[in-house]
Amino acid sequence: MTLSYDELRALDARHVWHPFTQAGTAPPAILALGAKGATITAADGRDYLDLVSSWWVNLHGHAHPAIAKAIADQAARLEQVIFADFTHEPGARLAARVCRHLPGDLNRVFYSDDGSTAVEVALKLAHQYWRNLGQHKDVYIAFEGGYHGDTAGAMSAGHSSGYFSAWKEMLFPVETAPFPATWDDDSEVEAKEQAALDALDLIFARHPDRVSAVIIEPLIQGASGMRMCRPGFLVKLAARVRDAGALLIFDEVMTGFGRTGDIFACTKAGVVPDLICLSKGLTGGFVAMSMTVARDEIFEAFKGQDLSRAFLHGHSYTANPLGCAAGLASLDLLEAPECQGRIAAIEARHRHRLDRLKGRSNVSHTRLTGTIAALDVGGGGQGYAADIGPRMKAAFLERGLLMRPLGNVLYLLPPYCITDAELERAWDAVEEVLDGL
Numbered sequence: 001m002t003l004s005y006d007e008l009r010a011l012d013a014r015h016v017w018h019p020f021t022q023a024g025t026a027p028p029a030i031l032a033l034g035a036k037g038a039t040i041t042a043a044d045g046r047d048y049l050d051l052v053s054s055w056w057v058n059l060h061g062h063a064h065p066a067i068a069k070a071i072a073d074q075a076a077r078l079e080q081v082i083f084a085d086f087t088h089e090p091g092a093r094l095a096a097r098v099c100r101h102l103p104g105d106l107n108r109v110f111y112s113d114d115g116s117t118a119v120e121v122a123l124k125l126a127h128q129y130w131r132n133l134g135q136h137k138d139v140y141i142a143f144e145g146g147y148h149g150d151t152a153g154a155m156s157a158g159h160s161s162g163y164f165s166a167w168k169e170m171l172f173p174v175e176t177a178p179f180p181a182t183w184d185d186d187s188e189v190e191a192k193e194q195a196a197l198d199a200l201d202l203i204f205a206r207h208p209d210r211v212s213a214v215i216i217e218p219l220i221q222g223a224s225g226m227r228m229c230r231p232g233f234l235v236k237l238a239a240r241v242r243d244a245g246a247l248l249i250f251d252e253v254m255t256g257f258g259r260t261g262d263i264f265a266c267t268k269a270g271v272v273p274d275l276i277c278l279s280k281g282l283t284g285g286f287v288a289m290s291m292t293v294a295r296d297e298i299f300e301a302f303k304g305q306d307l308s309r310a311f312l313h314g315h316s317y318t319a320n321p322l323g324c325a326a327g328l329a330s331l332d333l334l335e336a337p338e339c340q341g342r343i344a345a346i347e348a349r350h351r352h353r354l355d356r357l358k359g360r361s362n363v364s365h366t367r368l369t370g371t372i373a374a375l376d377v378g379g380g381g382q383g384y385a386a387d388i389g390p391r392m393k394a395a396f397l398e399r400g401l402l403m404r405p406l407g408n409v410l411y412l413l414p415p416y417c418i419t420d421a422e423l424e425r426a427w428d429a430v431e432e433v434l435d436g437l
Contacts, residue, residue, distance in 0.1 A: 001032070005031065008031055009031060010374040012029055012031075013028065013029075015078075016029075018283060019072065027269070030042050030043075030044065030048070030076070030397075035062030035063055035069075036061070036062055036181065037061040037062060037415075037417050037418075038061055038062070038315075038414060039062070040054075040062065040402065047400055047403055048402045049141065049401050049417065049422055049425070049426060050062070050402045050405050050414070051396075051401055051402055051403045051413065051426050052402060052411075052412055052413055052414075053285065053414060054402075055154055055280075056254050056259075056280050056281075056413055057280045057281060057283075057285040057331060058284070058285030059257055059345050059415060059416055060284050060285075060333045060334075060339070060415060060416055060417055061280045061415045061416075061417035062415075063429070064284065064329075064333070064417075066333060067086075067284045067286050067329040067330055067333075069329075070329035070331075071322050071325055071326050074090060074321050074322055074324075075322055076319045077321075078319060080320055080322075081321065082313070083111065083318040084314060084348060085147070087319075088319070088321050088324070090321050090324035090328055091319040091321065092229065093324075093328060094324045094328050094331075095109035095111075095395060096330075097289065098327075098329055099293065100265065101263050101267070102264065102266070102267070102276065102293060103266060103270075103271075103272045103403060104295065105295045105297070106272065106294070106295045106297070106298040106349060107296050108293065108294045108296060109264060109292075109293050110125070110291065110292045110293075110311070111289065111319035112264065112288060112289075112290050112291070112292065112315050113288055113289065113315050113317060113318075114279055114289075114290050115149050115251075115253035115277065115279035115280060115290055116149025116151040116152060116154045116287050117155065117290060118150070118251075118253060118277035118278060118279050118291065118292045119151070119153065119154040119249075119251055119253070119277050119292075119436050120149070120151045120152075120154055121292040122249045122251075122277050122309075123140065123153040123154075123157065123213065123215070123274040124217070124313060125292065125311065126140075126212045126247045126308065127212055127275075128211035128276065129289065129302070131426045132301045132302060132309050133301055135209075135426075136210070137209070137210050137211060137212040137213060137246070138210060139175060139203075139207045139210045139212060140156070140157060140175065140211075140212040140215065141158075141177060141211060141215070141246075142157045142158065142160070142175070142176055142177075142214075142215050142216070143160075143177055143179040143196075143221070144177065144179050145161055145179050145181075145224035145225075145227060145339075146158050146160065146161060146176075146216065146217055146221055146251075147161040147221065147224055148217075148265060149164065149253070150172055150374065152282070155170070155171055156164055156169075156171040156172045156173075156174050157174050157215050159174060160176045162224075162383075163223070168364070175203045175207075177196055177200045177203060178192070178195055178196045179216075179227060180192035180193040180195070180196045180230075181197065181221070181227035181228065181229065182229060182230060182270045182367070183228070183366060183367040184354070184365075186367075189230065190227035193229075193230070193232075193236070196233070197233075197236055197237070201240065204244040204246075204332075211246040212242045212246060213247040213248070213249050213274075213275075214246055214247070214248055214249065215238070215249040215250075216234075216237065216248075216250065216251065216266035217250075217251045217252075217254070217255065218234055218250045218255060218266060218271070219255055219262065219369050220254065220255055220369055221375070222254040222255075225376075225406045225409040226367070226373070226374035226406065226409055228374075228410045229370050231270070232269075234265075234269040234270060238271045238272075238273070247274040247298075248274050248275075249273060249275045249276070249277065250265065250271075250273040250275070250277070251292070252265055252278055253278065253279045253280050254280055256278045256280070256282070257278075257281035257330075257334060257368050258281070258339070258370070258371070258416065259369075259372055260370040260371065260372070261352050261370030261371070262335070272295075274295050274298060275292060275293070275295075276292070276293045277290070277291075277292050277378045281330070282323075282327050282330070283323050283327045283428055284326055284327070284330030284333070286323075286326040286330075288323070289319075289321055289323030289324070289326075289327065292408050310411075313354065317371050324378060330372055334416075337414055343370065343371055343416055344417075345420065346361065346414065346416065346418065347370055347371060349367055349370050349420065349423050349424070349427075350371070350373035352426075353430075354366045354367075354368055354375065356431075357430075361374070362377055362378045362379050362437060363377065363378070371413065371416070372411065373412045374409055374410065374411040374412075375409070375410055375411075376408055377392065377408045377410050377437070378408070379437055381406065382408050383407045383408070384406060384407040385407060386407035388405075388437065389405040389406070389407050392405045392410060392437075393405055393437070395436065396429060396433060399433075400433070401425075401426055403426075408428065412427075412430075414426070
């Protein structure tokens with residue numbers, strides 16, 4: 001049975017609860033009919049250029065035929081099998097290929113469902129690792145503004161992001177250090193980095209030999225406004241964490257798979273974390289899946305004859321073969337010289353257009369890392385709830401552009417397939433919207 005446009009809209013309005021949405025004030029959701037490349041086609045007859053990679057997951061464009069074929073071929077062979085008793089080819093191959101791109105001895109992959117669960121796994125692994133070694137370490141450290149997901153542990157680590165006040169009674173305490181957010185021509189960046197490291201030292205001093213792990217979004221804090229830090233800060237952070245005898249967790253759910261200009265932020269910074277959380281771009285935006293990768297030493301601490309030493313955690317769809325097949329096809333595309341060239345071209349075009357915006361009265365803190373460009377817009381409040389955000393979003397939708405400002409922060413995070421002409425069109429619209437505010 002084929003439903004009409006109005007019937008589908010009515011079903012959605014009656015039965016669907018949309019995420020990060022105030023249903024009392026939000027306009028009806030746009031009905032997507034299909035997508036190709038960087039363009040989403042909607043039932044209202046309009047095309048929308050996807051400048052946010054559909055919540056940062058879509059690497060190579062919508063409906064990429066290579067990934068679609070890999071999923072279809074895998075579905076015809078093996079769509080799902082319990083991963084506690086079985087393994088399968090795409091799961092083993094994807095784990096090995098991702099580990100080959102990671103530094104040091106990050107060789108042990110634990111599959112889960114999404115970014116939140118990847119972080120939850122990392123926090124639990126850190127806790128049990130120390131317990132298995134006979135040490136009591138119950139303090140976690142995160143960075144102010146960090147966002148790590150929506151499960152209880154991930155929310156606790158991201159409590160300072162401001163997203164979780166409705167559930168504050170559910171969270172466990174996590175210490176926070178300042179995040180040295182920086183931008184173009186920032187004369188105070190070294191002082192901010194030193195202040196962050198000093199604050200971290202004070203936390204370690206208050207909890208000698210009790211810090212289990214430090215977690216950070218490396219190079220870019222996504223949901224808090226695309227706040228960026230320098231690679232050198234991560235090098236100094238890693239040294240501090242090692243000296244304190246704690247584990248270092250990199251939450252690369254958003255930054256992984258080329259977003260920072262390198263395949264991973266940890267390789268761009270030259271840092272080997274103890275645990276790394278990956279999701280979003282892992283399957284090229286086709287299937288929900290994630291992995292937490294641990295160093296060999298951590299994995300070894302869970303081996304033994306006693307079941308209580310094992311990591312008794314899992315998900316029904318752990319290492320889903322369809323997701324793994326998608327991940328392998330996405331890596332094929334990512335590793336190709338053509339894709340690496342597009343990533344470099346996007347960064348260069350972002351740089352050129354950001355520089356053109358400098359000096360505008362309503363633009364500040366322009367910043368760029370890899371394919372992610374961001375700027376702060378004045379004149380309508382600050383923070384996630386700033387009223388200028390919905391105004392800019394509506395203005396972009398009118399122009400056929402899917403952009404979701406984070407409050408007063410405007411950012412572009414396109415799929416790698418975007419053409420030069422499409423990206424220029426987006427930046428032209430940015431200038432138009434800024435002129436009209």
